[in-house]
Amino acid sequence: MQRPNTGELLRGLRKSLNEQVLPALPKGVPYQQMKAALHLMARLERTWDLAASHLADDNADIEAVLGDLLPSDGAGSLDERLSATEAMTPAGYNDAGLREAAERNLALHQVLLTLPYSAPLAALHIRMSCRDSRFVGDRTVEEDTQG
Amino acid sequence: MNAGTTMDDARVQAALAARLGEPGAPVELSGWQRAFGGNARQAFAFNATWADGRTLPCILLSQVAGKHVDSDTAAEFAALRALNGSDVRSPAALLLDADGAVTGSPAIVLERMTGKASAVDFLGEADPLRGRALSEDLARATADLHRFDWQAGGLVAGADDPIDAQIATWQSNFRKDRLEPHPVLDWLFGWLRAHAPRPVRLSLVHGDLRPGNFLYEADRLTALLDWEMAHVGDPAEDIGWIYRKLWSPERFLPLDDFLKIHASQAGFAIPRRSVIYYRIFSEVKFAAISTAAAHHFATGGTNNLRHIDRAAKVPECLRLALGWIAAEDWDAQDATA
Numbered sequence: 441m442q443r444p445n446t447g448e449l450l451r452g453l454r455k456s457l458n459e460q461v462l463p464a465l466p467k468g469v470p471y472q473q474m475k476a477a478l479h480l481m482a483r484l485e486r487t488w489d490l491a492a493s494h495l496a497d498d499n500a501d502i503e504a505v506l507g508d509l510l511p512s513d514g515a516g517s518l519d520e521r522l523s524a525t526e527a528m529t530p531a532g533y534n535d536a537g538l539r540e541a542a543e544r545n546l547a548l549h550q551v552l553l554t555l556p557y558s559a560p561l562a563a564l565h566i567r568m569s570c571r572d573s574r575f576v577g578d579r580t581v582e583e584d585t586q587g
Numbered sequence: 588m589n590a591g592t593t594m595d596d597a598r599v600q601a602a603l604a605a606r607l608g609e610p611g612a613p614v615e616l617s618g619w620q621r622a623f624g625g626n627a628r629q630a631f632a633f634n635a636t637w638a639d640g641r642t643l644p645c646i647l648l649s650q651v652a653g654k655h656v657d658s659d660t661a662a663e664f665a666a667l668r669a670l671n672g673s674d675v676r677s678p679a680a681l682l683l684d685a686d687g688a689v690t691g692s693p694a695i696v697l698e699r700m701t702g703k704a705s706a707v708d709f710l711g712e713a714d715p716l717r718g719r720a721l722s723e724d725l726a727r728a729t730a731d732l733h734r735f736d737w738q739a740g741g742l743v744a745g746a747d748d749p750i751d752a753q754i755a756t757w758q759s760n761f762r763k764d765r766l767e768p769h770p771v772l773d774w775l776f777g778w779l780r781a782h783a784p785r786p787v788r789l790s791l792v793h794g795d796l797r798p799g800n801f802l803y804e805a806d807r808l809t810a811l812l813d814w815e816m817a818h819v820g821d822p823a824e825d826i827g828w829i830y831r832k833l834w835s836p837e838r839f840l841p842l843d844d845f846l847k848i849h850a851s852q853a854g855f856a857i858p859r860r861s862v863i864y865y866r867i868f869s870e871v872k873f874a875a876i877s878t879a880a881a882h883h884f885a886t887g888g889t890n891n892l893r894h895i896d897r898a899a900k901v902p903e904c905l906r907l908a909l910g911w912i913a914a915e916d917w918d919a920q921d922a923t924a
Contacts, residue, residue: 476892549769569905572901572905
């Protein structure tokens with residue numbers, strides 16, 4: 441079963457609420473809350489299926505950079521540093537594989553917090569922020585990074 | 588949403604009338620109505636008439652629970668009190684209720700100034716000449732604030748190094764509120780602390796100066812509003828914030844033109860490089876405020892849906908900040924900084 445998919449459902453939900461419910465609300469708190477909800481739905485519509493590739497790309501990129509910067513084993517290695525991170529269980533995931541990727545992502549980000557500045561890390565920061573921007577549905581990423 | 592929407596307005600008015608007046612001569616309040624106070628405060632507009640017949644339009648601003656920006660009402664009141672009687676366009680500060688006796692939360696009463704504050708209308712102004720005139724007046728009003736003698740006004744810097752203290756405050760808030768490690772944002776705080784320019788002078792900085800936080804009529808600003816984040820710091824900070832992409836007046840008045848007008852009015856010039864630094868600071872600060880808003884929603888501090896997705900604002904802030912860092916050689920000596 442693939443239709444309607446989540447994106448289509450969100451689109452239909454947003455359209456209906458926007459056309460039928462929002463105009464019927466009095467100005468004030470209910471109206472503002474509905475406007476904010478519709479704004480969020482529009483973003484989710486643009487991004488609902490990006491989490492798996494986003495986490496996979498982010499994890500692979502960070503692991504590649506840390507693989508070059510850190511010793512391959514023993515003290516100070518990535519594995520040793522990962523084992524020293526605080527376990528953070530990400531909430532809100534239904535898929536076990538996705539939850540595992542999110543958990544690893546949080547651990548890798550914790551390792552990044554401990555590293556001193558270097559040119560490869562600076563370049564990684566830029567790639568991470570661009571990747572995050574695409575993941576949250578920013579529309580101007582390409583334009584800004586080219587400018 | 589505002590936590591106090593069930594507040595007993597009659598009780599508030601009675602308490603307020605007693606506090607505004609002299610013992611045995613309470614002030615008479617009229618025209619009482621609730622007004623828009625932003626995400627962080629409840630507002631009540633009214634007219635106050637004192638025993639001597641003097642009447643003044645006023646506004647009561649009361650903090651609400653679940654705020655995503657920590658602020659000190661007493662400090663805000665002190666800043667406004669110091670500005671009273673100066674040529675800085677600011678409302679008269681009439682009453683501080685730091686202990687929440689009137690509304691249950693810290694509150695202040697200010698003179699209610701004329702004009703409109705709509706950021707949407709300001710930024711969407713169809714007449715570019717009017718947009719430019721207003722933006723030029725914003726530059727002058729900002730300069731008037733920055734040349735104000737805050738020490739003579741009885742204000743103190745609050746720290747030996749107020750520039751670093753300001754960054755440290757936001758860094759501390761971020762580390763307290765973050766829901767995940769945010770390594771890039773964490774790194775940016777370190778970068779800011781290592782590269783802060785020496786200010787050309789220390790000024791009273793508004794801290795949240797942007798469309799929506801000033802009133803205007805015709806081609807003139809009538810008052811700067813919302814002084815919750817006022818502090819002593821680098822005047823370049825306000826200009827970096829004014830020119831944030833989200834609410835920038837750049838299409839009416841390019842930054843360099845703003846700086847020229849500001850210099851002419853203030854009597855001192857702010858280096859462009861300092862403003863670029865504070866554009867980076869502004870993105871980091873906005874990202875920190877966004878993580879705080881997300882934290883407050885996630886932990887039940889607020890049910891305002893404008894905050895539910897604020898974390899999604901962070902990546903763009905980081906991207907812009909990193910772009911400005913990459914575009915300059917920040918380790919080179921800059922004679923103008």
